[in-house]
Amino acid sequence: MHFVLHRARKKLQAIILKISDWAIFVGLVLIGGLGSSYYMLSAGNALTTLNVGPWSTWKHEGRVDADPYTRAHFARSGTLNLTTDIANTYQASSDSDGLRLHSSCEYEISGETLDARWWSITALDDQGRLIDNPSNRYTFTSDTVAISPDGTFTVTLARDARPGNWLPTGGAGRLTLAMTLLESNAVIAGDREAEAEMIVLPTIKRVACR
């Protein structure tokens, strides 16, 4: 009787081991396959995105010949984007030191007049929603931003009013900045990718946090 029980136990252990081997195999495949796909759709890599300081853009955004990662990224975000043939849309969710943008901090976005026919900078929350504020200020464009005599500009991102180009952040929590360059001299399309990588974009400096 003991011998039969022992054999049955051994058999059961062997089956459990086999099942656990397969479970590990399937688990690794699921984590590796789905995880790598999710990462590529969210963050992209050097083939699909271009990073300039804290700013990043998808190289084939809105294009008919866009790669599957870009296509899936924008299907997921539900946005309507201009083709990179005429515009580049950059986003920043961290400052120039790599720290997450947050409405509890104050930031200075500064740079020289951008090399584009027309440009804009907009403050949004991390879901791409505009931040409600009593001043109804959400964006600055090359037409509306106050530029210094030396050709530079500074936009202040802060909860409370600031002199100059102030964009209110309210209590939005995590922030995202969107910058559109229309007909920039550094369009990403085609064989001009190397030129696009040389573009100088504004820096985002954390001034203070509460």
Next chain:
Amino acid sequence: MTLHPLAERALAVLKRLAALRPDLRLVAAALCAMGILHIAATLAAPMMMGRSAFDRLEPMLPVNTVIVLPPVTPATQPLPFLTPDVRYAMCRYDSAQAPVGVSLELPGKGWSLALHTPEGDNVYAATGEDERVTSLRLRILPTAERFMGLTPESLGVADTTEKPQAVRSDRGIIVLRAPDKGRAYRPFIEAGLRRFTCAAEKVR
């Protein structure tokens, strides 16, 4: 030393993993399976990732009619990342039954026109020039190969439309973007947006 039951279990799993002999066939099979799953998930993502921009805008845009959107605010923002730096006029076109005629002007820099397919591809785009009004007339033809009437030339009418652009979709959204330069320019901007027409043409 006694370990926490959870730590003991984790240790047992780690020991089990360490005991696995690296079977190269199994590793290769796992890598292949990961690759297949990665490709399948990436290709299926656009179909499985909820509502696209077209799906979100479709209910608010009557077919072949121009709608000038109010200035984008937190209360009126129809899509994420649709920024208020520009004013928008949109037309949801459907050329399955008849060609769609589009006419508009791009009166200066910052103005742009874009044709988006339901998949989000920007199949045609044009931008305004400095100090120059660019007039655009487009004709979106059905992709199905069927007789849609005589061409304007064969009817003895001068065809002023631009050279035909091959658009791979019978449906889509045409977006006219006008830079919002501030309150003083609003009447000028809105007049420009209202000159945008988009309508199904009669087949003769």
